[in-house]
Amino acid sequence: MVSLLDIIGPVMVGPSSSHTAGACRLGLLARCLVGGTPERARIELHGSFARTGEGHGTDKAIVGGLMGFRPDDERLRTALEIAEREGLDYQFEKTKLGEDGVVHPNTARITIERGDRKSVMVGSSLGAGRVLVTEIDGYPVEVTGNYQTIVLVAEDIPGSVARIAGILAEHHLNIATLRLTRKERGGDAFMVIEIDDVPDENVRDEIRKLPWVKWAFRLEKVSA
């Protein structure tokens, strides 16, 4: 659902809502998957993102997002210098992630590492600052960043969804959407839960403590 504030907004550092602000939001979402600023980042750019990224500051924007800078943060202009100072080892590549008309022209695959945590996220910048994460660690997803989102990987066992939903209910968190996907039956299950309110870190920790949960992260709301 489109919000008025998606259209009149974001307030952002220019020049491009898709190649700068949207790129920044993709960086912010990727950062959540490793729990903080990554130590190493490999960013593969597809399509228009690759061809026209430099002039739009796409590189600065994604790296800035990985460091936690939001789209209106003026540090985006010097994000690459800041990254070098802070020890974020980044690398850009041009790639083809799929056919025109199938893969959005502004798509990036971001591989990030922090400590022993490594994650791969594929996301697109749809225009006007809106983004869509389409894959996390090989699982197909649809994360817009319009909500606080909890993502987790768990063993695919009966009752897992009920248990997770129960924890959220105990914390008075209202679920907006819940999606469960898995690569195969009895394999790992991947859950993406969009929530109306801000869950505190206890919620994520409780979910992580469940023995059949392999990992869980909170993705921030990156929209207005």
Added chain:
Amino acid sequence: MYRSLQEAVRDADGQNKTLAQVALDAESRDQGRAIGEIRGALRRALEVMRGAIKQGLTGDLRSASGLVGGDAAKLHKDAVGPLAETPFRDILARALAVQEVNAAMGVIVAAPTAGGAGVLPAVLTGLAEARGLTDDQLVDALATAGLIGAVVAERASLSGAEGGCQAETGAAAAMAAGAATEMLGGTPTQVVNAVALAQQGTLGLVCDPLGGLVELPCVFRNATGAAIALAAIEMALAGITFAIPADEVIDTMGEIGREMDVRYRETAGGGLAATPTGRRLARERLVQIKTRDA
């Protein structure tokens, strides 16, 4: 949020409200936010827009490539054309101003996108000042503009990569035309006619940025976009109706965008970007992101 302007007009007429009011009602319902809070966010956006206009009109900014900068100030200070004394010229200068700030990586409001960010602030603030309108009226106009942009996003696209510049300065002009028409006292029906009259003027408009930068021709398309919006406003307020309903014009824009060759959709592969001068300037001014080819 509404998926068609026809529906929005029906609700506005049925409830005896403006499109701004039904837009705010829909937003409040969708997002669970008080109308006051939404207006507060729009007010902040208005302040950033004003800041960008002011910064751009001083003319101190130049983009890193050097391709754009200083023209807003020129139009603001050295205007000698036949409409130099009118709001028209002032509005063109404001549109250039915001875009020059954008190109210099300054702070702007994407409305609906950064590439088209000059049109709406220029048209709305320029007309509001010329007519002595209030900030509340401007905030309402931003809500109307948001509604129009949301419908375009749903039915077509707001991205140059998908819809060409029809979807960026074209959509911005449609938003500005509709919002300003309402701000100046137009009925919901006049508003959507203004949207149709503006969007029809940019059908087929390509996205062909030199070197891929949001600079040339982008900065100037915001000025020409503002001019198209003003034409639409004038005609709509006179009661002129466009035979094709706004929703259908928007759908057509989307269709044309999808059919457009990829070289005209923000890849810098065609149009002005591919002219001899365009290619030369790109070579001279562009620095590539340092990459390894996969």
